[in-house]
Amino acid sequence: MDVKKPASQENLNGDESESQISHLALDIGGSLIKVVYFLRSNGSGGSVDDSGKKSDPVLEGRLHFAKFETSKINDCLEFIRSKNLHLAGFRHHDASASDKTLIKATGGGAYKFADLIKEKLGVVLDKEDEMDCLVTGANFLLKAVHQEAFTYVDGQKEFVQIDQNDLYPYLLVNIGSGVSMIKVDGDGKFERISGTSVGGGTFWGLGRLLTNCKSFDELLELSHQGNNRVIDMLVGDIYGGSEYSKIGLTSTNIASSFGKAISDNKELKDYKPEDVARSLLRMISNNIGQISYLNALRFGLKRIFFAGFFIRGHAYTMDTISVAVSFWSKGDAKAMFLRHEGFLGALGAFVSYENHGLGGLKTHQSVQQFAVSETYAGKNICCLVNEDLNDNESIDFGIAFAA
Numbered sequence: 095m096d097v098k099k100p101a102s103q104e105n106l107n108g109d110e111s112e113s114q115i116s117h118l119a120l121d122i123g124g125s126l127i128k129v130v131y132f133l134r135s136n137g138s139g140g141s142v143d144d145s146g147k148k149s150d151p152v153l154e155g156r157l158h159f160a161k162f163e164t165s166k167i168n169d170c171l172e173f174i175r176s177k178n179l180h181l182a183g184f185r186h187h188d189a190s191a192s193d194k195t196l197i198k199a200t201g202g203g204a205y206k207f208a209d210l211i212k213e214k215l216g217v218v219l220d221k222e223d224e225m226d227c228l229v230t231g232a233n234f235l236l237k238a239v240h241q242e243a244f245t246y247v248d249g250q251k252e253f254v255q256i257d258q259n260d261l262y263p264y265l266l267v268n269i270g271s272g273v274s275m276i277k278v279d280g281d282g283k284f285e286r287i288s289g290t291s292v293g294g295g296t297f298w299g300l301g302r303l304l305t306n307c308k309s310f311d312e313l314l315e316l317s318h319q320g321n322n323r324v325i326d327m328l329v330g331d332i333y334g335g336s337e338y339s340k341i342g343l344t345s346t347n348i349a350s351s352f353g354k355a356i357s358d359n360k361e362l363k364d365y366k367p368e369d370v371a372r373s374l375l376r377m378i379s380n381n382i383g384q385i386s387y388l389n390a391l392r393f394g395l396k397r398i399f400f401a402g403f404f405i406r407g408h409a410y411t412m413d414t415i416s417v418a419v420s421f422w423s424k425g426d427a428k429a430m431f432l433r434h435e436g437f438l439g440a441l442g443a444f445v446s447y448e449n450h451g452l453g454g455l456k457t458h459q460s461v462q463q464f465a466v467s468e469t470y471a472g473k474n475i476c477c478l479v480n481e482d483l484n485d486n487e488s489i490d491f492g493i494a495f496a497a
Contacts, residue, residue, distance in 0.1 A: 117447050118174070118182040120219070121227065121439035122203025124271035125295050125310070126403050127170045129160040130440040131179050157444075159437050161403065163309070164203060171214045180215040196220040198443040200227040227442025229276060229284045232266050232401065234445055235434055243399065243430045246412040247420075254430055265395045267386045268438065269402035271295030275389050288389045290382065294404030297378050304374070305367035313371055314408055320372030325365060327353025351377035372410075379411050383418025387427055400429055403436035 114134050121128040134155035162170035174180050180197065194212070199219040208219050235242045241253040266276040266284075273293040278284045298310050307313040323346075329338055330345030331354070337345040352373055355365075362370075382400075390398050398419065405411050412431055419429040434441070 117444060118179045118197055119440050119444035119447070120197065120199040120201075120204065121224075121437070121443060122167075122199060122201040122207060123164060123439075124202060125164055125298060126270075126436070127162045127164050127167060127203065128403070128437050128440040129162070129170065129174070129179075130157065130437055130444045131160075131177075131182060132157050132444075159434065159440075161436065167203075167207060167210070168214075171211065174215060180217050194218040198222060198446055200224050200439050200443045222443045222446050224439060225274070225276065225284065225286060226282070227439045227446070228268055228274070228401075229266065229278055229282070229442070230445050231438030231441035232278070232399065232432070233261075233281055234441055235432060235438070236261060236399070239434075242433050244433070245428050245430055246409070246416055247428075249409065249413070261397075263393070263395055264397035264399060265386065265390045265393070267382065267398060267400045267402075269293050269382060269400065269404035273382055273385075273402075275386060277393055277395065287393065288385065290385055292378055292381055294402065297374060297404065300374055301371055304362065304370050307367075307371070310403075311406075314375075314406065314411075316368045317371035317375045318368075318408075318410060320366065320368030320370070322348075322369065322373040322376045324369045325354050325373040326351050326376065327356075348376070348380070351380075375411060376414055379414035380418045383415040383429065384422050386415075386429075387419045387422045390427065391423070396427070398427060398429055399432060401432045401435040401438050405431060405435050407431075407433075407435070 118129070118131040120130075132155055160173065162173070181195065182197075195217045197211075197217045197219055200222045201224055204219050204221045208221075212218055236256050237258050243254045243256055245252050245254060262283075263277060263279045266278050268274045268276065271294055273290045274286055275288040276284050277287045294310070298313060301307055301313040305313065305316060307316055326348045327350040328345065329343045329347045329349050330336065332349055333345070335345060337343060337347075343349075358364075386398055386400070390396075400412075400415055405415075412429070416429045419427050432438075
């Protein structure tokens with residue numbers, strides 16, 4: 095479909111001194127709004143391929159990431175307005191000047207807040223399917239960004255080399271307000287095979303009630319200071335400090351989350367908030383890790399990728415999920431995490447702009463390059479990224495417009 099390019103894409107060969115906006119995508123979830131937007135840098139034009147032939151014009155710049163609490167959506171809209179990001183959409187080729195600009199969006203909030211966003215920003219949300227976007231975003235990162243996936247064991251982060259020819263099938267566990275477990279068989283080929291309502295929203299909701307923390311990040315930071323063994327009942331607590339080796343349980347394995355609260359004869363005020371937060375995080379992370387592995391086992395999947403803003407690169411969360419997967423698989427499986435874990439849906443919505451005039455998406459950096467390429471919607475996507483990629487902040491990027 096032919097589309098009109100947004101105003102921010104005019105004068106592409108000009109000498110502008112500042113970055114200009116090109117393409118905004120939103121993922122509006124139940125707890126968080128994830129924002130992905132592209133700021134192009136000075137200069138653009140045609141590029142030359144390996145054969146020396148001039149290819150489609152390429153806009154070079156930086157792909158940026160931002161997040162906001164959904165309950166504070168007005169802060170997000172003000173951020174978008176202050177940077178004029180709402181100008182970075184598209185209009186159909188036959189649209190009149192009075193027609194609204196369309197912005198790619200996904201998630202339930204794309205429906206819930208559509209009228210508010212139209213009123214505040216004067217744009218219409220072009221809605222993309224949530225699961226489609228999650229899978230598209232994950233596939234894009236795993237195929238196009240070097241050192242995107244990693245394991246986290248005993249405090250050590252180790253990057254995983256992804257073989258594009260042996261990526262599928264895999265299990266994608268997206269931990270948002272709730273948890274979706276998606277069996278991915280290829281580009282556009284997936285099935286949601288399971289999930290659980292006990293996810294990030296559970297941690298945040300119970301955490302606010304039990305600790306009075308006002309934000310998710312505050313609750314995570316509080317959990318980092320706590321000791322779950324003050325509240326959790328361990329195997330050793332039941333067996334007088336001994337393990338139950340016959341069934342493979344050590345004395346430090348958790349027998350019952352929050353179990354000590356039954357017999358301690360204490361009130362909530364008698365426990366430290368940080369210990370409550372730690373126990374809560376451990377309980378939910380363990381549960382997600384266990385259910386994920388059992389579903390991978392059920393479908394014979396060797397690779398399990400965990401994503402979503404519940405994780406946030408938090409060491410204790412990743413360690414707990416990793417231990418759970420390792421424990422239930424008896425060491426046969428490993429949990430893998432993504433550096434841009436919380437932005438899969440927004441990235442998928444961003445990639446969907448290809449259906450409206452983008453020729454291809456190219457990510458690159460000039461230092462120690464590692465080249466891979468992939469095709470989406472019939473368009474070539476090439477990625478050259480170095481090891482100094484900023485986690486969750488930005489990726490050097492190029493957008494090619496078809497002639």
